[in-house]
Amino acid sequence: MIKQNLLKKLELIVGRENVLSSPEDLVCYSYDAAPLSAGNLPDVVVLPGSTEEVVNLLHFAKAEGIKVVPRGAGTNLSGGTIPIEGGIIIQLTRMNRILEVNSHDLIATVEPGVITSTIHSAVEQVGLFYPPDPASANVSTIGGNVAECAGGLRGLRYGVTKDYVIGLETVLASGEVLVTGGRTVKNVVGYDLTKLMIGSEGTLGIFTKIILKLIPLPETKRTLLVTYPNFQDAASSVSDIIANRILPTTLEFLDKVTINCVEAHTHIGLPRDAEAILLIEVDGSNWDVEREAEKVAGICSRYHPLEVKQALTPAEGMSLTSARRSALASLARVQPTTILEDVTVPPSRLTEMISEINRIVKRHDIQVGVFGHAGDGNLHPTFLTDERDEEEMKRVEAAIEEMFEVTLKLGGTISGEHGIGLTKVRFLPWEVKPSGLKAMKIIKEGFDPENILNPGKIFTRYSP
Numbered sequence: 243m244i245k246q247n248l249l250k251k252l253e254l255i256v257g258r259e260n261v262l263s264s265p266e267d268l269v270c271y272s273y274d275a276a277p278l279s280a281g282n283l284p285d286v287v288v289l290p291g292s293t294e295e296v297v298n299l300l301h302f303a304k305a306e307g308i309k310v311v312p313r314g315a316g317t318n319l320s321g322g323t324i325p326i327e328g329g330i331i332i333q334l335t336r337m338n339r340i341l342e343v344n345s346h347d348l349i350a351t352v353e354p355g356v357i358t359s360t361i362h363s364a365v366e367q368v369g370l371f372y373p374p375d376p377a378s379a380n381v382s383t384i385g386g387n388v389a390e391c392a393g394g395l396r397g398l399r400y401g402v403t404k405d406y407v408i409g410l411e412t413v414l415a416s417g418e419v420l421v422t423g424g425r426t427v428k429n430v431v432g433y434d435l436t437k438l439m440i441g442s443e444g445t446l447g448i449f450t451k452i453i454l455k456l457i458p459l460p461e462t463k464r465t466l467l468v469t470y471p472n473f474q475d476a477a478s479s480v481s482d483i484i485a486n487r488i489l490p491t492t493l494e495f496l497d498k499v500t501i502n503c504v505e506a507h508t509h510i511g512l513p514r515d516a517e518a519i520l521l522i523e524v525d526g527s528n529w530d531v532e533r534e535a536e537k538v539a540g541i542c543s544r545y546h547p548l549e550v551k552q553a554l555t556p557a558e559g560m561s562l563t564s565a566r567r568s569a570l571a572s573l574a575r576v577q578p579t580t581i582l583e584d585v586t587v588p589p590s591r592l593t594e595m596i597s598e599i600n601r602i603v604k605r606h607d608i609q610v611g612v613f614g615h616a617g618d619g620n621l622h623p624t625f626l627t628d629e630r631d632e633e634e635m636k637r638v639e640a641a642i643e644e645m646f647e648v649t650l651k652l653g654g655t656i657s658g659e660h661g662i663g664l665t666k667v668r669f670l671p672w673e674v675k676p677s678g679l680k681a682m683k684i685i686k687e688g689f690d691p692e693n694i695l696n697p698g699k700i701f702t703r704y705s706p
């Protein structure tokens with residue numbers, strides 16, 4: 243519990259109405275979208291409205307020795323906003339202005355609390371495009387996207403958040419304001435501190451302004467749905483599309499369990515008897531899209547699909563993409579506990595990876611739905627379980643460990659886009675060698691010597 247006199251000081255910084263400290267509020271901010279039990283309450287939640295207020299909050303936290311957890315929409319899947327040492331949650335959703343969309347410099351300058359899809363709509367209105375598109379785009383904030391280096395549905399063709407952030411204003415643990423990068427795509431003046439900040443999961447600083455690179459909005463797009471009687475043919479189609487030097491905007495895989503859960507939830511007519519589907523979107527000029535859609539359909543047809551269907555209208559295409567976005571929500575209806583994983587392998591190893599996941603899951607007798615950004619080799623095996631069943635949870639944990647081992651053996655990574663947070667702290671040394679861990683800790687120590695910012699995330703209880 244934060245003392246009354248400290249609460250008063252916080253109210254002076256952000257205004258009384260922007261300080262939350264009732265038990266109900268604190269419980270709401272004690273968890274995020276990761277399947278970790280609540281129980282770590284923050285002492286207080288504050289909602290600053292400007293960079294200056296964030297600066298004052300960090301001066302206050304440093305002076306009082308109180309921990310700080312930055313938070314956007316709380317949709318991260320790795321426990322990144324859980325206040326395990328209590329302290330202040332700095333909720334950035336009031337800082338939600340789009341400050342500029344500039345068609346001449348091809349940039350947008352935004353505050354961290356803008357919802358990702360609001361940026362999409364704002365720039366598309368003037369014929370520009372901000373490609374990163376996490377499935378959570380309708381709720382997640384751009385600040386959270388930058389802190390996690392969010393990926394999403396358009397990674398294969400366009401890359402991920404780090405490929406579009408060219409400048410940042412960041413408030414450091416000391417309260418200093420660090421300005422990195424700027425309004426130009428080219429900038430090689432010293433170390434690339436902007437890139438260092440991207441994916442830092444709230445442990446190095448709090449973003450208060452973000453400059454995004456934009457590109458021209460593609461003229462049109464086309465959505466295809468391909469249905470397969472087995473997952474191997476679906477995965478082989480993915481490799482073959484890429485090997486044919488076609489990079490669809492979206493190349494998503496859904497297995498039978500996921501298809502059935504999504505269909506039960508959305509009723510959009512997905513084929514419930516299929517073993518796998520690919521949802522594919524191509525974009526570009528009218529001419530390119532026509533040609534690419536045909537080529538993609540031709541390649542998929544070589545792998546014995548049950549059906550290759552092209553969406554007839556943009557609305558139909560949009561409804562298929564929305565169904566894909568609802569995969570996690572649909573799977574989460576099955577069991578009380580949903581553990582969504584985030585393994586990524588080189589696309590050429592996709593078939594092996596899915597086979598291995600199926601083998602592991604069968605051996606441990608657990609229920610899993612597999613879906614993901616197949617074009618990026620990024621799969622989200624989603625474990626459907628019940629955390630009250632201790633015996634089953636042990637099997638789930640063993641299966642997840644085996645899956646990480648296989649991922650690394652196949653040349654992959656244990657997190658493609660959701661970060662380490664709290665949930666993968668134990669596994670970080672599996673992938674990052676001691677010299678890498680040492681370098682990361684030196685960076686953390688340099689930026690935040692008193693370990694004020696988001697403690698316990700990424701590293702095992704880092705202590706100065």
Ligand SMILES: Cc1cc2nc3c(=O)[nH]c(=O)nc-3n(C[C@H](O)[C@H](O)[C@H](O)COP(=O)(O)OP(=O)(O)OC[C@H]3O[C@@H](n4cnc5c(N)ncnc54)[C@H](O)[C@@H]3O)c2cc1C
Binds near residue numbers: 312378390448
């Ligand atoms: C249904 C669903 C679908 C999803 N799909 C995808 C997907 O396709 N691709 C993908 O990559 N992720 C996906 N995610 C995960 C999640 O949406 C992303 O990680 C997203 O970037 C988190 O944004 P947020 O605003 O919710 O951040 P939060 O969850 O609030 O915070 C995430 C991290 O960022 C830090 N942070 C937040 N704001 C700031 C700031 N201003 N400055 C510094 N640090 C900050 C926090 O401390 C925390 O470590 C999905 C989640 C859900 C629930």
